Amino acid sequence: MRRALVVAYVVLLAASQAWLALRPERAPEPGHAVELPVCDDDGPRDAGRMRVALHRGGPEPADGGPLPVLLLHGSPGRGAHMTRLGAALAEEGRPWVAPDLPGFGDSEPWVPSYSIRAHAHAALELLDALGLERAHVVGWSMGGGVALHLAELAPERVASVALVASIGVQRAEGSGSYAFEHLKYAFLYGLVVVAPELVPHFGLLGPRAPRHAFVRNFMDTDQRPLEDLLRGLERPALIVQGRQDFLVPAWCAERSHELAPESELVMFDGTHFLVWDGRGGGLTETLAALSPFLARADEPGSEPRRGRRDTSSRVDAAGSPPGWPLEPFELPRRTAWGWSFAALALLAALAPIEAVALGGTALARLQVDAGVAALACLFGAAVRAAVRGRRVGRGGRGWRLVLAPVGTALALVPAAALAGPLSAALAPRLGVFGADLACLALLVGGARGLRALRRRRRARVR
Numbered sequence: 394m395r396r397a398l399v400v401a402y403v404v405l406l407a408a409s410q411a412w413l414a415l416r417p418e419r420a421p422e423p424g425h426a427v428e429l430p431v432c433d434d435d436g437p438r439d440a441g442r443m444r445v446a447l448h449r450g451g452p453e454p455a456d457g458g459p460l461p462v463l464l465l466h467g468s469p470g471r472g473a474h475m476t477r478l479g480a481a482l483a484e485e486g487r488p489w490v491a492p493d494l495p496g497f498g499d500s501e502p503w504v505p506s507y508s509i510r511a512h513a514h515a516a517l518e519l520l521d522a523l524g525l526e527r528a529h530v531v532g533w534s535m536g537g538g539v540a541l542h543l544a545e546l547a548p549e550r551v552a553s554v555a556l557v558a559s560i561g562v563q564r565a566e567g568s569g570s571y572a573f574e575h576l577k578y579a580f581l582y583g584l585v586v587v588a589p590e591l592v593p594h595f596g597l598l599g600p601r602a603p604r605h606a607f608v609r610n611f612m613d614t615d616q617r618p619l620e621d622l623l624r625g626l627e628r629p630a631l632i633v634q635g636r637q638d639f640l641v642p643a644w645c646a647e648r649s650h651e652l653a654p655e656s657e658l659v660m661f662d663g664t665h666f667l668v669w670d671g672r673g674g675g676l677t678e679t680l681a682a683l684s685p686f687l688a689r690a691d692e693p694g695s696e697p698r699r700g701r702r703d704t705s706s707r708v709d710a711a712g713s714p715p716g717w718p719l720e721p722f723e724l725p726r727r728t729a730w731g732w733s734f735a736a737l738a739l740l741a742a743l744a745p746i747e748a749v750a751l752g753g754t755a756l757a758r759l760q761v762d763a764g765v766a767a768l769a770c771l772f773g774a775a776v777r778a779a780v781r782g783r784r785v786g787r788g789g790r791g792w793r794l795v796l797a798p799v800g801t802a803l804a805l806v807p808a809a810a811l812a813g814p815l816s817a818a819l820a821p822r823l824g825v826f827g828a829d830l831a832c833l834a835l836l837v838g839g840a841r842g843l844r845a846l847r848r849r850r851r852a853r854v855r
Contacts, residue, residue, distance in 0.1 A: 405593035412595050425449075426499070427522045432514040433506040434613075445519060446499035447492040448472045451483035454525065460552050460691050461525055463516065464491040464668075467534025469607040471498030475533065478668045481680050487687065492519055494539070496606030507606055508613035509535060513542035520550060529687050531555040533668050534641065535610065541622040548627055553690035555631040555683055556649065558641050558665050563617045565645035568730035568762035571617055577764050578612045623652035629690045629697040630656035633682050635663025635675055636705035637813075642759035655697030657686065661704045706821075733761055734769045741773025742780075745801045746844075748773060750836035753808020754829055757816065767802045774801035808836055 426446045430437035454461045462482055464475035472491035479489040493500040495515050496507045504511070516539060520528060529552045532540030537559025544551045560566070567574045586605050589598045630653045634646035643660065650658035659682040663675030670676040682702075689695055741748035748770055755761040775798040812832050819828035 402593070406591070409593035409595045410590070413600065416596065416600075427519065429515060429518040429522060431501075431504060432495070432511050432518065433504075434508055434510045434514075436514045437518060438505070443495055443501035443504060443515075444499075445492050445495060445501070445515065446472065447490055447519070448476050448479065449488075449490045450476070450479050451488035452486060454488050459485070459487040459687070460527060460529055461488040461490060462529045462531055462687065463520070463525075464489055465512075465516065465530065465532040465536030465539045466491065466494065466497070467536050468610040469497070469603065470534070470536075473498065475531075475668055477670055477676055478531070478679070478683075481676065482684075482687075485684060490519075490523065490525075492516070494536075496610065497603070502602035502606065506613050507609040508615070509538035509610075510542045510615075511613070512539045513546055516543050517547055517550070520547075526550065527552050527693075529553045529555065529690065531557060531683070532559055533557045534665065535560055535614075537561070538614065538616065538619060541619055541626070544626060544628055545622050551628050552693075553629040553631070553687065554626065555633065555686065556646075557633045557679060557683075558635060558638055558667050559632070559646070559649070560616060560619065560641060561623065561645045561649035562620050562652070565642055565648070566616050568733075568765050570730050571615065573730055573764075575612060578608060582608045582612065620652060623649055624654070626653050626655070628655075629686070629695065631682065631686045632656055632658045633667060633679050634658070634660050635665065635667055636660060637663060638665045639759070640665045644759075650701065655699055657682075657698055658701045658703075660702070662706055706817075730762065730765050734765050734772075737761075737766060737769035738773035738776075741770045741801060742777045743773075745770070745774050745777065745797075746840045747837055749801060749804045749808050750812075750833050750840065753805050753836065754812040754816065754832050756805060756809040757812035758829070763805075766805055770805060771798045771802040774798035811836065 425448070426444050428442045429445050431441035431443045432438065451461075452458070462479070464472070464479055466472055466474045472493045475491035479491055482489050492515075494512045495501055495504045516530075520526075527550055530540040530543055532538065532555070534557075537556040540554050540556065540559075544554050563569060563571060567577065586601060586608055589604070590601060592598070632646050632650050632653070634641070634643055636643050646658060646660065650656050661675065661678045663678060667675040667679045689698070737748055737752055740751065752761065752766040752770055756763055756766050778797040815832045815835060816825075816828045819831050822828075823831055
């Protein structure tokens with residue numbers, strides 16, 4: 394019976410892989426793709442061509458008219474994600490183009506490098522292929538890194554750089570550690586790319602290429618040079634950021650603004666999806682900041698402006714009680730991730746409820762990496778379960794040794810989901826620091842209260 398199941402699995406897996414291999418690729422519409430040299434981190438290769446699909450709109454570029462805008466999407470993503478912003482720019486008479494970066498959308502799925510630097514080389518080749526001598530570059534999320542590399546590679550071709558909910562300094566990449574983050578990406582690759590191919594899914598889990606490109610984009614990218622690129626940016630720069638961004642912390646945009654010598658920072662209440670409209674989007678606010686910026690930067694030699702405008706409802710230092718710090722969780726993101734891991738793991742071993750409340754609140758504020766917080770709670774709770782198991786004579790074995798740590802780590806999700814709105818609601822009255830302390834107290838009190846009720850119910854049943 395066991396042998397028959399193994400044979401059936403192997404046959405189904407082979408059939409699934411064959412079906413996926415023979416499945417025809419979706420080709421872009423005629424006229425919506427160009428052939429470019431294959432690019433890696435060092436530039437175009439001597440041999441090989443790749444297809445890059447694109448979206449275009451607005452009037453044809455003309456001398457004396459508004460400069461075209463190159464719109465660069467994030468990861469995972471495709472050029473279609475930038476078309477709403479493009480359509481809004483076209484209404485103002487501005488031409489735009491939004492490519493599917495290599496590996497994404499309808500572009501060539503298999504390329505030697507998916508890094509933001511390789512994508513910048515591809516974007517430069519695209520400008521050549523389209524005959525665009527000079528353009529504004531708008532990068533959203535991961536696309537912001539592509540925009541910075543493009544401005545470094547060919548500053549004479551870039552009229553301005555706009556970073557919208559963009560990546561920036563290395564410290565803002567999760568834990569802030571290049572080694573730890575790439576270890577996470579390797580694990581993620583096994584989880585979302587390799588593991589599904591061990592299941593005979595016949596396409597139900599989607600093709601492998603998009604999953605491969607998404608994770609490789611992060612694996613191949615080195616964000617450490619971005620700090621120097623921001624310092625050396627010689628073009629007018631606009632940084633647009635939403636205070637409620639749950640992928641790129643708001644302080645990343647503030648740090649990018651500090652580094653870029655001639656940059657404008659615009660912050661407002663918004664999430665990560667600032668190039669979309671509708672619920673959760675911030676297209677209107679983004680366009681309000683972007684349109685006048687592009688108009689000013691159209692002319693060669695235009696004078697960059699430096700300024701900051703924050704219309705978000707977040708309480709700043711002026712709204713906090715005198716003497717109270719503004720950022721109660723600023724220390725974790727300014728120290729090595731190992732210290733945050735050690736402190737949270739120790740707390741999880743001693744008081745798991747408090748560890749989850751603290752980790753969830755810091756996670757909601759994007760002041761600690763989700764991977765670091767989850768691993769710390771998992772490790773600390775595992776140590777606690779093992780020690781308690783030995784005390785009762787179980788030798789640390791059994792399902793409790795597994796379920797307790799996993800449950801503690803998973804509890805970070807509801808804790809963070811509750812901490813965000815709680816802290817935001819309390820901040821106008823208590824200040825940022827006071828709101829986070831109150832949030833911690835409410836989370837701990839609520840969790841302990843629920844546990845007490847559960848114990849009473851068990852006692853009654855017995």
